Amino acid sequence: MANTQMARAKRGEISEEMRVVAEKERLNSEKIRLKLAKGQIVIPANHGHKSLSPEGIGTGLRTKINVNLGISGDCANTEAELDKVRKALAMKAEAVMDLSNYGKTAIFRQKLIELSPALIGTVPMYDAIGYLDKKLEDIRPEEFLAVVEKHARDGVDFVTIHAGLNRQTVEHFKRASRVTQIVSRGGSLLYAWMEMNRAENPFYEYFDRLLDICAEYDVTLSLGDACRPGSLADATDASQLEELIVLGELTERAWQRDVQVMIEGPGHVPINEITANVQLEKKLCHGAPFYVLGPLVTDVAPGYDHITSAIGGALAGAAGADFLCYVTPAEHLRLPSLEDMKEGIIAAKIAAHAADVAKGIPGAAEWDRKMSQARQALAWEQMFELAIDREKAERYRKESMPTHSDSCTMCGEMCSMRLMNRMEDKAQTRASTK
Known part of the structure; x- marks a missing residue:
């Protein structure tokens, strides 16, 4: 018998994690349980993540934010990345994704899990080449799954898996004319592996085995969008939508095995298409929580993409997206610094809160x-x-301190708040002397 949050919800049990989420969200525990049983809410909570403070993601809950960080070959400074982790936690980010793809990733990941009360996510595909010490084309399907199991055993709460990029999707993509082709790092690696080996995506072909791993550790499956648009020109095209249909089918298969699922969404979308994208995901993926990267609403603002993504994130959240992946000013330019990360978190938090006001979140x-x-x-x-x-x-x-402490240096003595307060004080004084 599965012991995932979804399985327990279906059995009518209210777990401690459900109680914590209900308290944080100012909602009834039974309401959380019912939505979790239907797949409309996820509570990513690996049995092995002992420092976790549970969070819910999904319909009717506060819009959550995720912070990406990790070690790369060009910036392999573990302590600098741990400083980012501490800052992200201090700023109350609900989730941290470790996207490390270089060096001793397992050591960094384990430190992160021990340290973090926030949700921890990973993309095992990034880790496969270094962990297995093999060329991409030489990795066998069972070895890809072994890397996923290693991450699950370490205690990660959710994993991004690009299982919707199957042979049919690939053939459709080849016939399409895209400006930015496949911009997903994990998706491009899988695409290359499939082409070099003339084989099916191992995560699609052996999806049931993937579900076994997720069910054993209660790892939430974040179904990645390999064909997400990397430019406005590619937004909402046939490749993106065909993959989304496959993700909807995989979602139902996962729910049958009591595995929690969220769907990852597009990265670059014109403002006028954002609501439609959210509605399509909710329809085609049966109400599963939607996790979006931004989306960025223009392609021409390098150095300011935390702003372009906050605009898109606020609109997507208001339309029903549940989880925003932050974007920093360094997006498309470099690995973000600590200051870049802070600006990205603030921008994402503003977007999430604006969405919550629109959605009427308690x-x-x-x-x-x-x-x-x-x-x-x-x-x-x-x-x-x-x-x-x-x-x-x-x-x-x-x-910039003002002459009058009850104003600021923008208006000084002409501060409207200050003036209206004084007028009200005078009115009250006159009323009290009558």
């Missing part, structure tokens, strides 16, 4: 109301306390 609009009340009262300390980024707000205030 407590979302209340936060904004409290900030507005603090602004009207010119209660600076309360404003700092409520700010998404207290550090920056406080620094700006200190760098």
